[in-house]
Amino acid sequence: VSVTSKAGRLVDQFETGLDAPICLTWELTYACNLACVHCLSSSGRRDPNELSTAECMAVIDELQRMQVFYVNIGGGEPTVRRDFWELVDYATAHDVGVKFSTNGSRITPQVAARLAAGDYVDVQVSLDGATAEVNDAVRGVGSYATALQAMEHLSAAGFAGFKVSVVVTRENVPQLDAFKAIADRYGPSSA
């Protein structure tokens, strides 16, 4: 929202930057139940030094003080942390919105219902192929079915605004329309 002033140039307005980040990315855990060949954080095993629940909450307290608007939580598979939902609730209760990436393995109907009931959580389901054949070659056997089941649960619970996150590769780029069909199938219904 612009109000013309003497310091109208963007370079002047933003010279001193922001007082805090708008959002940040938090790899809550490196533990993961998949072993995708392209994993950017070489996840798999839990880091023995990963933050405890209390330490994570202290980080969230600090984010609240800094007025960081939201965090993008990834990993690893963040939902394998036993305290994950507790931390999500803690963050949203402390004015820190949450967006998280998941392979879908822990998105049960109960979890989906819980997510649908809230307002401040965004979910991104990872899928690297629009067919099991292409996806599972990268993400592992059964991971396509797992991701689609998570989408089914989210959709059934009325959580229509989730995103599908695709790493585009030469194997899946011809499937872009098929990805769209998947997104349309589980996206907001026209009803």
Place this chain on the structure above:
Amino acid sequence: VETPFDIDRQFVLHEQVALRPEPFGALAYHFGTRRLSFLKSRKLLAVVQHLDAERTCRDACKAAGVDDAELPQYALALATLTRSGMLRQRTEP
């Protein structure tokens, strides 16, 4: 066709919006729509902060030190914030 912004109406910051002062003005983040807006002057921030206590947008501008010559551009800024859902009409009787 949009109706022109009526600066004598009552608008307040939407309750789902967090306002964060910045050196250049402020950031407004709407937790409901996930929209982010830049308020690119400290005076505009002051106007928005005065909305709650003042009766109308015009009063809030005055309280924030906006002079008559500046009023149109602040009305425009408030109109933009209203369109993006950062401000909403006050609903009290």
